[in-house]
Amino acid sequence: MFLTQPDLIKTNAKLEIMEKAIFRILFLGLFITSTFVFSQATYDYTGQVKYQVTDEPMSNVTVKLSTLDGTVVQTVLTDNLGYYVFDTVTEGTYKVNFTTDQPAGGIELCDAYMIEQYLAGNMTFSEIQKLAADVNGDDTISSLDWEQITYGYLNGGNPFPVGEWVFETKTITILGESGDGDVNLGSSAGDISGSLVPDPKNNQINLETPVLSEVSPTGEPIRFELTSDYNLEVAGMHLAFSIPEHLSVTNVTSALPGARFAINDRLLKITWINTRNEHLLNAGATILTIEAEMMNTRAGDETYRLVLKNDSHFMDAEGNLLSGISLTLPAVQVSSTGNSARNAYPNPFIGSFTIEYELPAPGMVNTMVFDQYGRKLTETGNNYKQSGMQNFRIDGSAWLPGIYYYRIILDGNTERNITGSIIKSK
Secondary structure, three states, X not given: OOOOHHHHHXXXXXXXXXXXXXXXXXXXXXXXXXXXXXXXXXEEEEEEEEEOOOOOEOOXXXXXXXXXXXXXXXXXXXXXXXXXXXXXXXXXXXXXXXXXXXXXXXXXXXXXXXXXXXXXXXXXXXXXXXXXXXXXXXXXXXXXXXXXXXXXXXXXXXXXXXXXXXXXXXEEEEOOOOEEEEEEEEEEOXXXXXOOOOOOOOOOXXXXXXXXXXXOOOOOOEEEEEEEOOOEEEOEEEEEEEOOOOXXXXXXXXOOOOOEXXXXXOEEEEEEEOOOOOEEEOOOOEEEEXXXXXXXXXXXXXXXXXXXXXXXXXXXXXXXXXXOEEEEOOEEEEEOOOOOEEXXXXXXXXXXXXXXXXXXXXXXXXXXXXXOOOOEEEEOOOEEEOOEEEXXXXXXXXXXXXXXXXXXXXXXXXXXXXXXXXXXXX
């Protein structure tokens, strides 16, 4: 079959129309595809995590990017400067959550004081401080949070219901070009003042622990007495001591009325707070008396010392932690020989003091007192004593304030010695 010229022209025209239609279809498909690809463009998002109040960067914080229905999209860690980066994230609205395994802390009586001031309308909190103050997690700040910090956590060692850490939860929208995100704040729960970084409680209390006397294991309690050489005006006190092995604390009394104590995992904690009325602790007066019993009797001499923990602190009526405090808590040396001093009192002393001891059999006794440099200040010489309880008085009114050591030599030149120390107050 042969096509005439007019037929060829018609055929070519149809082919041209078909080619244009195919081109339009291909172009439309390419346009739709390119539009879809453009709508799926991805972006980076950078943020930073800092500690509240101090603005210290927080490293090794786990940051999760999730969709609004809770699907986790990415999980990253903050670097040493607290920065984190979500990369190649599609446009949309997301939630950002933060968690960390870092040690929590920084909780002090001043945090309870701040809650008290907040509830009285004398103080305002930032959003992260509100999260830190709500330690029981009921979405409100109340006296229950004050109670939880003061006695539940500090005294009882109970964890906060809200957990150890709180962070601001962010909802972010990623649109357009990549860029920097927000600064996100975190806080150790209960640390409303933001003192965790750095923690100001370390080295706030200087504790002297001289060995004052030896006592015989007769079933009577061992007594530890905490004193200060200076007058202290305090509105709050939190002290924590490690209890030595083989000792069981039986009673704690304090010059601060209403002080509470609790024992947990061989830690003794004593807490007292009264921000409405500062209490004066006079120099030389006993702040605490801690009585303990030996859980078993061991041969030889044993010295028991209560170790003060770093989170111990005092507070004034303005909520400030007191620094530079010097305290004395003598250790107690226990001897199984039966030849030991029962007591040295008053301690600290101002003018003179008395030493009591037990002599198991009649014999010669010599008593000497030395200063802290080892210089002998007085010596009684050998005197014959009957068996039983003995006591003698030593005049130290001319001595300078400080720690003094005594030695009682029994039966002349034998090795049965009684040693101890006593404090001369200012």
